[in-house]
Amino acid sequence: MAGAYVALEGGRVVEARCRAPGTGRGELVFTTAYTGYEESLTDPSYEEQVLTFSYPLIGNYGVREERFESDRVHPTAVVARELTDDVAEWLDEEDVPAVDHLDTRDLVGGIREEGAMKCGIAAGPDATPEDALAELEACPGMSDHENIGAQVSVAEPEVHNADADGADVALVDCGAKGSIVESLVDRDATVHVLPHDATPADIEEVDPDLLFVSNGPGDPANFEATQALVETYAGDVPLAGICLGQQIIARALGGTTEKMDFGHRGVNQPVRDLETNRVVMTTQNHGYTVADTGELDVTQVNVNDDTAEGLESDELDVITRQYHPEANPGPHDTLDFFDDVLDMTGPRRRLVSAD
Incomplete structure (x- = not known):
């Protein structure tokens, strides 16, 4: 051998x-x-x-x-x-x-x-x-991969579950896991998967009920185009994010991120909800975390190190999670996250022009 x-x-x-x-x-x-x-x-x-x-x-x-x-x-x-x-x-x-x-x-x-x-x-x-x-x-170091989004994102828009009667979701693909798309499709959403560097024109063509920022690799500071989208539409359309998506949304709303010593990677990370005090087991895979939450409120924390696991804003209609509610692999304790974010769409919203 x-x-x-x-x-x-x-x-x-x-x-x-x-x-x-x-x-x-x-x-x-x-x-x-x-x-x-x-x-x-x-x-x-x-x-x-x-x-x-x-x-x-x-x-x-x-x-x-x-x-x-x-x-x-x-x-x-x-x-x-x-x-x-x-x-x-x-x-x-x-x-x-x-x-x-x-x-x-x-x-x-x-x-x-x-x-x-x-x-x-x-x-x-x-x-x-x-x-x-x-x-x-x-x-190179992880922060040196300035265009890592292009390595993992779709090159052209894709549409899943086009004939559904539910919400239209614009999923900005920064390295999305397939089970995130499946979780939304299972809830009767039409999912428009867009490149990580999608423009306001791309978003307005979809005219979504929800703007969703996916997970992905690397330093969130290198996803400038995605952050700019969040800055453009925050307050005009509900926002959701998972993992890297939470970090990008927090940065867009006045927060900061930092690199962790060795990150969270596994299927047994305990997370505590601050309102209910309930602890759930979660699947995680990230090396960066939100240090300052900006305009967002912390709603969930990691039991082991108190890092922010959930961020929300009722005023801006934002819900994010640092862990992976869709799991795969891992426990399904938090699948209701997808119900919560789709509930934000409510009556259909129309986007305000980016101009």
Whole structure:
């Protein structure tokens, strides 16, 4: 079996086994999810990252395309304690390097202590530690991916459930998971999926009842066009957002964001609602968080670190969540979020011209 090497920021090189050959680089992050590896690997929010699975065996129930969240694998490389042949062959077909037979507990512990870090990977019969170190040397930071939205967004508008009788939703695609679209379609909405850099003219052509900003990868500060849309229509059309969408909406309404040490990635993040005091388990995948909420009120917080998990404004008709209510993988404790945001559409609203 061919060898592999993982070069970590700081200079340490870890030896591993090659499961899918190639070289890769990115921000090394980990997920604590023990199921849902197909959904995680096809989640656009992992773009430009090297995904480490903390659960020791990945692939024990095969690979099924109907579980995919997008049309490709997004991490630049994959690390696990052990990958089954099914997953290894899938990653090989996707040209995504993958390695296993290394101590992922040590890697995860290092990320928790030192924060998410750059890394380089080289895997294959001719791989050397120097190859991995060269990848590490060339690795940019997440904030350096200024046009990451273009890598994960639709290039042209798409329409789902066109003949529905429910609300018209303009979903700005910053890296949307497919299950977000499905959750809206299941509630009889027509979903107009628009590119991340959609213009006011694109929005007005749809004339939506709801403007929805999706999840996605990277630094929210790099989604300037999406933020400008929110600034344009806030107060004129109801707004909703998930994950990156919450961060972009908060920035547009006077808030700020910051990078977390190692983020929240997994399916067991506890969130407390400040009004009901109810705690729910949530699925999360993000490395940035809202630091200052601007015009929005905090309605939910993370039990572990008190970061903002839910933001709202009755005056502006805004509801956002930092976690993924649609889960996939994960618990379905918070699916009612989609009912709440569609309730904001109420009687059909007409957009005020952006002029």
